[in-house]
Amino acid sequence: EVQLLESGGDLIQPGGSLRLSCAASGFTFNTYAMSWVRQSPGRGLEWVSAINGGATATYYTDSVKGRFTISRDNSRNTLYLHMNHLRVEDTALYYCAKPPHDYQDYPFEHWGQGTLVTVSS
Amino acid sequence: DIVLTQSPGTLSLSPGERATLSCRASQSLASDYLAWYQQKPGQAPRLLVFGAGASNRATGIPDRFSGSGSATDFTLTISRLEPEDFAVYYCQQFGSSPRTFGQGTKLEIK
Numbered sequence: 001e002v003q004l005l006e007s008g009g010d011l012i013q014p015g016g017s018l019r020l021s022c023a024a025s026g027f028t029f030n031t032y033a034m035s036w037v038r039q040s041p042g043r044g045l046e047w048v049s050a051i052n053g054g055a056t057a058t059y060y061t062d063s064v065k066g067r068f069t070i071s072r073d074n075s076r077n078t079l080y081l082h083m084n085h086l087r088v089e090d091t092a093l094y095y096c097a098k099p100p101h102d103y104q105d106y107p108f109e110h111w112g113q114g115t116l117v118t119v120s121s
Numbered sequence: 122d123i124v125l126t127q128s129p130g131t132l133s134l135s136p137g138e139r140a141t142l143s144c145r146a147s148q149s150l151a152s153d154y155l156a157w158y159q160q161k162p163g164q165a166p167r168l169l170v171f172g173a174g175a176s177n178r179a180t181g182i183p184d185r186f187s188g189s190g191s192a193t194d195f196t197l198t199i200s201r202l203e204p205e206d207f208a209v210y211y212c213q214q215f216g217s218s219p220r221t222f223g224q225g226t227k228l229e230i231k
Contacts, residue, residue: 014159035220045166045211061219074152100179106215107156109179111165 001027001109004096010113016086020115022079023098025047030054030074033105036081038092039114049081050105059105063089086119093117123148123214125223133231140199141211142226148214149192157188157197158223161208169210170197204230 008020022034035050049070050059056069069082080097093116097108124147134140150221156171170180170188178186183199197208207230212223 044224045213047213047220047222050220052136059218062149100171106154106220107171108166109168109211111167112186114165 001010002077002098004095004110004112006094006112006115009094009117011118011120012086013121014086014088014119015078016119018083018086018098018117020083020094020117022081022112024077024079024098028102029072029077029100032098033073033102035097035105035108036070036079037095037097037101037108037111038090039095040092041087043092046092051061051106052103060111071105083117086117088119091117091119096105122221123150123217123221124185125212125214125221127212127223127226128182129211129222129226130227131227133229134202135231136200136202136204140197140202140206140228142197142199142228144190144197144212144223146193146195146214146216146219150214152193154215155188155190155195156213157186158213159206159208159212160211166211201227202228 001026005023032052033052038047051070067085071080093114095114096112098110098111126145128143136208153173157169158166160166187198209225
């Protein structure tokens, strides 16, 4: 059974940094692209970032480019999102998500339960 | 970025009725790649249908859910509503990056 378990969300001041983790199990982690998706009342669902299975290619939505870094440790079956220069508008529930097949990075068939990031002074 | 506009914002129907939800893209989607998700309160989105024309059902999804459409106009149809189908539905496009979502349609019990 595929399981994705996010952690690392917290209350953080604007300009701060945070690292989110997503522990994966139940599938061959290093063969699947993985993504981060966030959800907030004001912005709805928003794809944030993706990384391929071998960690040789990464993708970001424009609003986080230069501030967020996606990475993975395939030896630990763990996906990360390093978040710097956090803004109030980054406040959201952050999900990690996995596609149904290893040859595409979409759509998102498996999701974690989410971890909450609140950016506020 | 491709903007997805879902309509209606809220749909009020009764169990047993047919639901038709719309998703319109601001640009034609390459390879017609669109997916539909269902989300209930406190839960992550659940993949329903995806692929060319959003016509492939995800694992375990009942056949009362079906997707259709092409280019800029896509539809999710629920043939006969069950009580557990009342939720919020989102479309997402994979034709280009970023992989944008629609704003959602709330399907509520009439």
